Amino acid sequence: MDEGDYIQVMLPSEMYFGKFEAVFLFYDAMPTGVTVSETGRIFICFPKWGDDVKFTVAEIVRGTLQPYPSLDANVVSPSNITTSFISVQSVVADGQGTLWVLDTGAPNFSEPIKGGAKLVAVDLNTNTIRSRKIVPNGIMETIAHDPRILWPDTFSIGPDQYLYFIVNQLHRQSRFHYGNDLWQKPYSLLRMKIDEPPAPTY
Template sequence: MPILPIEKYFGEFQLVYTFYEAMPTGVTVSETGRIFVCFPKWGDDVKFTVAEIVGDQLRPYPNLEANLANPENIANSFISVQSVVADGRGTLWVLDTGAPNFSVPIKGGAKLVAVDLKNNKLRKVYNFTEDVILPTTYINDVRFDFRVGKAGYAYITDSSSKGPGAIIVVDLENENAFRRLNGANSTSPDPYFLPKVEGQILMNRNKDGSTSPFRMASDGIAISPDGKLLFFCPLTSRHLFSIPTEALRDRTIPEMDLLYHVKYWGEKGASDGMITDAKGNIYAGDYENNSIRKILPNGTMKTIIHDPRILWPDTFSISPDQYLYVIVNQLHRQARFHYGKDLRQKPYSLLRMKIGEFPAPTFL
């Protein structure tokens, strides 16, 4: 029997950590090299939704009490965290969906929390009004710029599967938040996109045998090193978009006119997480092809790693020692996509690869 040619794989990564219990989604590396991860409550036994990796252990962060959802103290307890982001200046930002299993967000549960990395204590909680967090909202990922306004701004993706997608803009000085590109084509699922992972069409397949298309709105988000451009993409799409952050913040621009400020960058592959480095390069996963792409500021795209073990690259982070970190979590093998049968194989993993670039700054 002759040996036949096989698909070419390339690029190298290092295994940082393996997860044998709950499935992780988010990762971030602080300016001092501390590594934080999060575990949303999607059906696994989540003992704590935010953790720090210390040596070979996962430790609830900032403590176990903060990770125990307390109905009487929703503002100061984590419910179901989708994303964690270290801002490079001593703060860990925790994005709590307040929506276990993609349910309607618990009143007051969806929030952005600032944790002081020096004393490991909650410093401030940003809550949202009902016109920002809709019954269909699933806040997914967040980016920051502290060079504008008195205290900076945050930009959050609403990756709703049942309602309008959007970019939520938060003034960190006065806690004022508002939705932008609400239901726009650029923040909405691509209706013609048919995701294919591991050779099979990815769709909702329920226990009762019924099926429906897999649709999720704006998810991946990245900000340019100067803070002037925000890049974003729906989860079920291969398209990349950007918009000037100044236009997002300017509420005198009507929604209909805001659409003209959006720039289309072309196809980059279907991505979950994205991140930018200090030179303005964007790193984006391609969950259909077990790959990670690098997109240069001029729009040129190249694949930097293609490996069969990259089974759904989720969130990215760039460390101060110039590594690109990525959570690999087999999201597409969840029971919701396979008639109630969980096909995930533990462990899930945290990988890293040397890119030789620093993370994009968020402050002067």
């Protein structure tokens, strides 16, 4: 090759697509959950995983974060463990006027504080807590361990007190195994008796 000649190298490039816009930027505590109500209200949660979390549930109101449903509901003391938010990991607006709040009661990935783990229903019309379901002893436990349960995806408790769940082997997709498809049909809908009724939605 003569001096001055060169080889043109074509480098791989990414193609960007999708149009989006920033709704809110967080410069303090790290958020994990977002939900939008049927009227367009936006709620965020901030679990206590190391950041300085001033409130663990918030609503975006006119461009600012406001503790929801109140600051008092987000302030924890030994006397209100079962009634206040401790470390909320998920919020879901059900489209019917209720915000469901999942409080792990376990700041900094600790064991749940006794009485602190709970599912809370907040009435979006009155902005008040309507009900709480405390997780017994604040402890989650494994109820099944079986090699046939390959990626349980969706769960539902029926009126017969069975837990129904889909097993779809999602982790066996070719994209996770260098192009090799490891799926083995059939997929399954399984159930097991748990002697618990469906969770109330009112």
